[in-house]
Amino acid sequence: MDLTKNLTLPELPYGYEALEPAISGEIMRLHHQKHHQAYVTNFNKALHQLSAAVADGDTSAVVMLQSSLKFNGGGHINHSIFWKNLAPVSEGGGVPPKGRLGSAIDEQFGSLEALIQKMNTHGAALQGSGWVWLALDKESKRISVETTANQDPIVTKGPTLVALLSIDVWEHAYYLQYKNVRPDYLKNIWNVMNWNYASAVYDKECPN
Amino acid sequence: MILLSCSSNHCSLSSNVMASAAAPSTILKSSSIFPHLGWGRRRRSCNLPSINRGVSKSTVAYYGLRSPPYKLDALEPYMSQKTLEVHWGAHHRNYVEALNKQLEKNDILYGCTLDELIRLTYNNGNPLPEFNNAAQVWNHDFFWESMQPGGGEMPKLGLLEQIEKDFGSFDNFKDKFIEAALTSFGSGWVWLVLKREKRCLAIVKTSNAINPLVWNDIPIISLDLWEHAYYLDYKNDRAKYVNTYMNHLVSWNAAAARMARAQAFVNLGEPKIPVA
Numbered sequence: 001m002d003l004t005k006n007l008t009l010p011e012l013p014y015g016y017e018a019l020e021p022a023i024s025g026e027i028m029r030l031h032h033q034k035h036h037q038a039y040v041t042n043f044n045k046a047l048h049q050l051s052a053a054v055a056d057g058d059t060s061a062v063v064m065l066q067s068s069l070k071f072n073g074g075g076h077i078n079h080s081i082f083w084k085n086l087a088p089v090s091e092g093g094g095v096p097p098k099g100r101l102g103s104a105i106d107e108q109f110g111s112l113e114a115l116i117q118k119m120n121t122h123g124a125a126l127q128g129s130g131w132v133w134l135a136l137d138k139e140s141k142r143i144s145v146e147t148t149a150n151q152d153p154i155v156t157k158g159p160t161l162v163a164l165l166s167i168d169v170w171e172h173a174y175y176l177q178y179k180n181v182r183p184d185y186l187k188n189i190w191n192v193m194n195w196n197y198a199s200a201v202y203d204k205e206c207p208n
Numbered sequence: 209m210i211l212l213s214c215s216s217n218h219c220s221l222s223s224n225v226m227a228s229a230a231a232p233s234t235i236l237k238s239s240s241i242f243p244h245l246g247w248g249r250r251r252r253s254c255n256l257p258s259i260n261r262g263v264s265k266s267t268v269a270y271y272g273l274r275s276p277p278y279k280l281d282a283l284e285p286y287m288s289q290k291t292l293e294v295h296w297g298a299h300h301r302n303y304v305e306a307l308n309k310q311l312e313k314n315d316i317l318y319g320c321t322l323d324e325l326i327r328l329t330y331n332n333g334n335p336l337p338e339f340n341n342a343a344q345v346w347n348h349d350f351f352w353e354s355m356q357p358g359g360g361e362m363p364k365l366g367l368l369e370q371i372e373k374d375f376g377s378f379d380n381f382k383d384k385f386i387e388a389a390l391t392s393f394g395s396g397w398v399w400l401v402l403k404r405e406k407r408c409l410a411i412v413k414t415s416n417a418i419n420p421l422v423w424n425d426i427p428i429i430s431l432d433l434w435e436h437a438y439y440l441d442y443k444n445d446r447a448k449y450v451n452t453y454m455n456h457l458v459s460w461n462a463a464a465a466r467m468a469r470a471q472a473f474v475n476l477g478e479p480k481i482p483v484a
Contacts, residue, residue, distance in 0.1 A: 067393070128417075128434070129395045149394070172439060176439065179298065179436075180299050
């Protein structure tokens with residue numbers, strides 16, 4: 001990785017209003033253009049500082065930069081995945097998974113409803129800021145529901161984990177529309193969940 | 209927080225709680241009269257000695273939602289009425305109700321003051337499930353009281369002197385406080401505390417529900433950095449929120465009162481050693 005090269009804000013694969021009414025255009029605009037952009041900007045800044053510190057051999061500075069790198073880098077990683085996890089209804093958002101991922105869910109969770117229930121319960125119970133994930137263990141091929149705090153990426157829960165789906169439960173992800181009623185946000189987001197992405201990742205990591 | 213205690217046949221309730229209910233002269237067993245208080249069946253009392261439990265054995269007292277010391281629109285335009293309605297009326301209220309619900313099932317924790325409950329449930333860093341709710345009830349009580357209409361400006365007299373002593377100048381303190389607020393990751397709080405051991409003021413960041421009581425320090429003012437505290441009014445612009453708080457909301461009156469009380473426990477003066 002070239003520490004002096006700037007990362008950029010990825011484009012949204014759909015318009016800002018495309019996920020309504022599940023997620024409002026106002027939220028999508030702020031979330032993408034302000035929050036995600038801030039993570040990118042600050043991550044670039046930290047990377048530049050890291051590059052300088054490494055060049056100077058300044059170990060203390062390198063260590064001090066770790067929390068900013070983790071937070072902003074994690075924020076960039078997580079949101080980049082998140083935009084792909086969502087899709088407008090017109091492009092298949094909310095359509096349940098068929099194929100092998102669907103079977104795996106039925107086998108490991110009993111039913112899609114049970115999985116959604118579990119993810120929503122974890123999401124509602126998460127204190128403070130964080131994410132809920134549907135994760136795939138690349139080694140064991142098992143899928144699981146995980147949560148991470150703040151902007152910790154899924155790999156912090158296991159180095160062989162990869163994200164199939166994610167839900168951002170930071171308040172900025174839903175507050176303007178749902179206020180404190182996080183459970184309503186969690187219920188509605190499934191209407192725009194992009195199971196195509198999840199199936200594609202699953203099929204790639206679990207070839208027949 | 210209001211702790212209601214029952215002794216013999218007389219219930220004493222603080223005036224905050226009384227605002228919406230008639231004064232009872234008999235012990236109440238129904239939860240319909242005080243729906244927000246959750247009177248229920250009594251169990252064994254807490255082993256902490258501080259409260260006289262009296263003879264009543266069939267009612268319990270829980271924690272109440274305390275109103276901010278101003279009307280919900282009093283902090284406009286810096287903190288909107290809408291924000292207060294949701295932040296106090298929904299978030300803060302939910303913490304109180306959730307805490308009372310948890311306490312219904314737990315004998316050992318019953319009967320503590322809120323401060324005691326926070327320390328107990330913090331469990332030296334391995335918090336029990338009740339900690340989050342207990343701490344957040346306290347945190348929000350403290351936060352509302354850390355602000356006032358016509359707030360901001362500067363502290364005076366002894367508090368100003370102490371700030372100047374520990375931070376160099378008020379402006380330096382203000383810069384450091386704002387910097388702490390802007391470098392906080394995720395949900396949490398920023399505090400000005402009086403440190404008991406070091407006998408000086410300090411700025412402390414905490415995450416989620418944690419507060420300086422768990423380290424036995426004395427909070428002087430706090431700023432809520434959870435997004436719900438500012439998102440409706442400032443959206444992602446946390447910097448504007450923090451600056452507005454310092455310039456227009458923070459109550460140095462409340463801070464001065466807390467400092468005065470703190471000095472009952474922390475001796476800030478120089479020892480006056482007489483010269484022979």
